Amino acid sequence: MRVGIAGYGNLARGVEAAVTNAPDMELVAIFTRRDPASVTVATDTPIYAWDAMADMTDQIDVMVLCGGSATDLPTQTPQVARLFTVVDSFDTHANIPSHFAHVDEAAREAGTLGVISCGWDPGLFSLARLYANAALPDGVDYTFWGRGVSQGHSDAIRRIPGVADARQYTVPVPEAVEAARSGSNPTLTTRQKHTRECFVVAEEGADHAAIEQAIVTMPNYFADYDTTVTFISQEELDANHAGLPHGGSVIRSGRTGLAGEFGDTIEFSLQLDSNPHFTGSVLASVARAAYRMRQNGQVGAYTMFDIPPALLSPLSAEELRAHLM
Amino acid sequence: MRVGIAGYGNLARGVEAAVTNAPDMELVAIFTRRDPASVTVATDTPIYAWDAMADMTDQIDVMVLCGGSATDLPTQTPQVARLFTVVDSFDTHANIPSHFAHVDEAAREAGTLGVISCGWDPGLFSLARLYANAALPDGVDYTFWGRGVSQGHSDAIRRIPGVADARQYTVPVPEAVEAARSGSNPTLTTRQKHTRECFVVAEEGADHAAIEQAIVTMPNYFADYDTTVTFISQEELDANHAGLPHGGSVIRSGRTGLAGEFGDTIEFSLQLDSNPHFTGSVLASVARAAYRMRQNGQVGAYTMFDIPPALLSPLSAEELRAHLM
Numbered sequence: 033m034r035v036g037i038a039g040y041g042n043l044a045r046g047v048e049a050a051v052t053n054a055p056d057m058e059l060v061a062i063f064t065r066r067d068p069a070s071v072t073v074a075t076d077t078p079i080y081a082w083d084a085m086a087d088m089t090d091q092i093d094v095m096v097l098c099g100g101s102a103t104d105l106p107t108q109t110p111q112v113a114r115l116f117t118v119v120d121s122f123d124t125h126a127n128i129p130s131h132f133a134h135v136d137e138a139a140r141e142a143g144t145l146g147v148i149s150c151g152w153d154p155g156l157f158s159l160a161r162l163y164a165n166a167a168l169p170d171g172v173d174y175t176f177w178g179r180g181v182s183q184g185h186s187d188a189i190r191r192i193p194g195v196a197d198a199r200q201y202t203v204p205v206p207e208a209v210e211a212a213r214s215g216s217n218p219t220l221t222t223r224q225k226h227t228r229e230c231f232v233v234a235e236e237g238a239d240h241a242a243i244e245q246a247i248v249t250m251p252n253y254f255a256d257y258d259t260t261v262t263f264i265s266q267e268e269l270d271a272n273h274a275g276l277p278h279g280g281s282v283i284r285s286g287r288t289g290l291a292g293e294f295g296d297t298i299e300f301s302l303q304l305d306s307n308p309h310f311t312g313s314v315l316a317s318v319a320r321a322a323y324r325m326r327q328n329g330q331v332g333a334y335t336m337f338d339i340p341p342a343l344l345s346p347l348s349a350e351e352l353r354a355h356l357m
Numbered sequence: 358m359r360v361g362i363a364g365y366g367n368l369a370r371g372v373e374a375a376v377t378n379a380p381d382m383e384l385v386a387i388f389t390r391r392d393p394a395s396v397t398v399a400t401d402t403p404i405y406a407w408d409a410m411a412d413m414t415d416q417i418d419v420m421v422l423c424g425g426s427a428t429d430l431p432t433q434t435p436q437v438a439r440l441f442t443v444v445d446s447f448d449t450h451a452n453i454p455s456h457f458a459h460v461d462e463a464a465r466e467a468g469t470l471g472v473i474s475c476g477w478d479p480g481l482f483s484l485a486r487l488y489a490n491a492a493l494p495d496g497v498d499y500t501f502w503g504r505g506v507s508q509g510h511s512d513a514i515r516r517i518p519g520v521a522d523a524r525q526y527t528v529p530v531p532e533a534v535e536a537a538r539s540g541s542n543p544t545l546t547t548r549q550k551h552t553r554e555c556f557v558v559a560e561e562g563a564d565h566a567a568i569e570q571a572i573v574t575m576p577n578y579f580a581d582y583d584t585t586v587t588f589i590s591q592e593e594l595d596a597n598h599a600g601l602p603h604g605g606s607v608i609r610s611g612r613t614g615l616a617g618e619f620g621d622t623i624e625f626s627l628q629l630d631s632n633p634h635f636t637g638s639v640l641a642s643v644a645r646a647a648y649r650m651r652q653n654g655q656v657g658a659y660t661m662f663d664i665p666p667a668l669l670s671p672l673s674a675e676e677l678r679a680h681l682m
Contacts, residue, residue: 049615074615128682154682156488159666161681166642166669288638290374290399294630305619313613317491337667337677341484344491352662356486357453357479
């Protein structure tokens with residue numbers, strides 16, 4: 033299975049590592065919209081200018097798109113799906129239906145296949161919600177994120193005047209997680225579910241109080257949360273907050289029995305040292321499934337909801353039944 | 358979707374409740390090997406003698422087999438698969454490959470479809486192992502069961518002379534669960550992972566010390582575990598130990614990154630008031646998928662590893678993408 037990577041940032045480094053370590057995959061090319069000579073990749077994979085991919089359709093079985101959901105993937109995934117079977121991690125939940133439609137149209141016209149919105153949320157968390165809803169139709173879903181770095185919230189802080197650098201952690205409230213697990217089906221507000229911890233490096237002479245006020249009152253990002261702001265040095269940020277850990281839990285509690293006489297709780301949780309490396313590892317497994325589905329004659333757009341789980345694994349169906357069932 | 362149930366015990370009552378509460382399913386018949394007049398079912402579903410099913414192939418789309426794995430399902434599932442698309446909960450892990458082969462042969466010859474080994478272990482726990490292995494190929498799996506009632510271990514105690522009744526709980530050792538979650542990839546012995554709690558009703562005049570000794574030294578069942586035995590009255594057993602709660606956790610910890618520089622932990626856990634009702638609810642969702650796969654032209658044997666998750670849900674693909682992704 034010959035894999036390509038389109039776009040080279042944090043997520044791409046995760047895909048690069050996962051594909052390189054997979055015994056059944058070969059990473060044959062990385063494509064960038066920057067000058068390829070200016071990009072250093074972690075392995076000895078050749079790097080090409082973006083437009084070179086159009087001449088390499090016979091050398092790559094699956095292209096993994098590693099751009100951002102805001103502006104890259106909405107155009108890139110349909111475009112690249114006209115050349116290759118593709119996998120992406122499009123994560124703007126509200127726009128998944130329209131993105132799906134665009135990729136479906138492109139892939140059907142080209143006779144390729146695209147799996148969109150892969151990773152852990154959307155991705156493994158979506159699957160946890162689906163399986164839990166199927167097994168426990170009468171119930172309530174909860175999703176908690178963290179403790180982990182939100183890159184979007186970190187970026188929002190960095191845009192405040194006087195801020196040199198920042199790192200924002202999303203933190204689930206332990207009492208809310210316990211309440212969700214309890215089976216009492218509590219109604220939890222945004223503020224009750226998560227807190228936000230901000231570590232901020234201020235520019236020399238900046239007004240700390242004004243920065244803190246700008247953060248905690250920021251609509252959508254922070255105003256609806258209990259937010260703490262801690263000013264630290266750039267050295268401390270680099271030393272203690274360089275990683276991109278993340279994780280979270282999907283919890284569904286519900287009832288079984290003719291009259292709902294029994295209570296059940298289902299929980300799926302992740303603790304990740306590196307969000308982009310784990311997401312990249314999931315994308316690599318989906319690339320395997322996408323290749324097999326295309327080999328099997330399927331075309332058009334899919335999500336992880338449509339993938340028979342066995343196709344994600346390098347093991348045969350017999351090995352899976354014997355060892356993992 | 359017209360569903361039948363073959364065999365009527367605890368698990369069947371769970372399937373009966375789940376199918377009755379599913380808006381897209383109709384429970385049309387229950388079959389028993391006993392005298393149908395001697396069996397009272399929880400709903401107004403008609404009950405028939407086992408052999409009557411052969412004349413009802415045009416009235417039932419999927420038959421859910423609710424017999425036991427030791428002696429019932431190995432013969433029943435292939436036999437019934439010659440008449441109907443079937444779903445079972447065969448859970449003797451070591452014999453899954455041969456059971457699969459027998460059901461596959463019968464279903465292919467008859468042009469039907471069979472999904473075997475559904476429920477939570479095997480079933481949702483198997484899926485958790487598969488997804489976690491695909492996402493995190495470099496790692497270690499742990500499965501913990503409980504706190505919950507093991508019916509096999511309870512039965513083993515009841516066979517000891519002087520025992521009137523018994524209930525056995527399998528209990529995961531909290532320190533072992535924490536060690537598995539820690540990412541340190543510990544090697545855990547059978548004794549380190551679970552303890553066994555036995556509540557025993559002794560017959561009048563029975564030798565308690567001899568019963569306790571017979572339990573804690575019983576090979577396979579108890580000898581390899583730290584086992585506690587508590588003698589209680591039948592009234593106390595009936596009042597406090599009548600339920601069939603169960604649950605457990607599948608934990609995989611592993612590494613991502615080119616050189617395994619990042620650690621991750623994936624966990625899937627269940628807490629169930631009623632093991633048979635939850636298992637029955639999973640079987641009902643698999644019956645839905647089996648029906649759709651058969652409608653789609655598929656025949657032969659499958660497991661939950663082969664089912665695109667979307668097929669388990671009553672929601673359309675569009676609804677799933679919009680609401681659960």
